[in-house]
Amino acid sequence: MDISELNIRKIDVVRYITPLREGGSLPAIVEGSDGLNYVLKFRGAGQGTKALIADLIGAELARVAGFKVPFLAFAQLDEGFGRAEPDEEIQDLLKFSTGLNLGVYYMSGAITYDPLVYEMDGLLASKIVWLDAYLTNLDRTAKNTNMLYWNREIWLIDHGAALYFHHNIDTWEDHALRPFSMIKDHVLLPIADKLTEADAFMKNKFSGEVIDAIIDLIPNDFIITHLETVDVDERKNIYRQFLKTRLANSGIFLKEAIDAREALI
Template sequence: MTLPLRTATRYVTPLREGGSMPAVVEADDDGLYVLKFRGAGQGPKALVAELIAGGLAKALQLPMPDLALIELDAELARTEGDPEIQDLIKASAGLNLAMDYLPGSVNFDPVAEQPDADLASRIVWFDAFISNVDRTARNTNLLMWHRRLYLIDHGASLYFHHGWDGDTAGAAKPFPLIRDHVLLRWATRLADVDAELASRLSDDVIAGIVADVPDAWLQGPDAFGDPANQRAAYVAHLTRRVTQRGAFVQEAVRARA
């Protein structure tokens, strides 16, 4: 996976419902993107999780807006009247992550919508794999666009990497919080989709996704080793999680039962 590189040319509007206050921006390809700021409260680890999880979702052929790296110039802050937004732009100068903006999309409503059992099972499997704590009825992080379900916002996944030293022991653990997943009740085909999804996540596919993480995001107080060593640790964790996936798959099956 190689992400396209864009340059932000205009700050359009903040999306204040997001905890990290993402924003709609226009880029040099005239496209609109939802930008996730490196300088937001969650820090660059949230962008690492967004990029890796987004790449894995694409590899699994799950519906998700396309990702891009976006270069942000601190000079854009000069046109903004809100001091909070000015500070956020300045703190995020350099490479950030964005996804295609889906105009007219609406939040998924688990009362009104009836997702397909196969797709629901694939999404639950994926979220158990990436340890995504943020796909609940309270905050679904799912959009409906042209009557199709789209996955968004994976910054809270891969939570093991906060304060991480590169140890992969946790890769074989189940994910008990899958019990709160908004799509769990429709995920009746978890055992059926397991082998196929795992087959899509070869070592080379995972390594290609992780290779896109910029060096600048692998710095900071809880970084360990150099960026190359950190990427290798992510690859080792994720490949081990695929081979020992029985723990999180069976946990999801038990949670649904």
């Protein structure tokens, strides 16, 4: 994939359709000004814009690696949107989400991936496990696979729980060099029998140039918020350094994944 293809569309939210109550952050299906429907991730939800940043970085890295990922949009929510919404919880969420949010194309008819129903080859499973260990993604378990089956293909969604180091940003260097012990709970680990091959493949995909291009996509509005005012360039550089350091030391989390899988089988 050419990094020139890393381009996020911009839309306005024109209609709130329905909430999705499966997750604690209460995303919703909305209609965009481009006439398409999106799953909207709100900046006013519990983890704030950090979850949107993690979702953006995770999705675009997955796309570069060749995974199927629904396209994203930066979605503007105007002040006063949803005033007629009768649910007070939703009305508050809309109020606190005025401004730029993150939309994920809504794949109508998609089915939650079930490893007992849909087969996946070992190399693909290994690449997904590697990606989640790299991103420290807590949320790809049997309880919540965050994968969809659509048009006879597996699609990765929702990386908002990844990169949790940024909730305590000063510890980024320590986190960058840590194994990822939660990989033992990954839904695909039992069939991820080609982790070493996946490591070579993924490291070849994620150059410093690719990482820089993805970090450059992060809107300043996701970094400077009413809760936190920081130097945008400095914060973006922390994300760059974390990802590059972790990539250069992938053997640390690769070994953790291999050992966890051997313990399972």
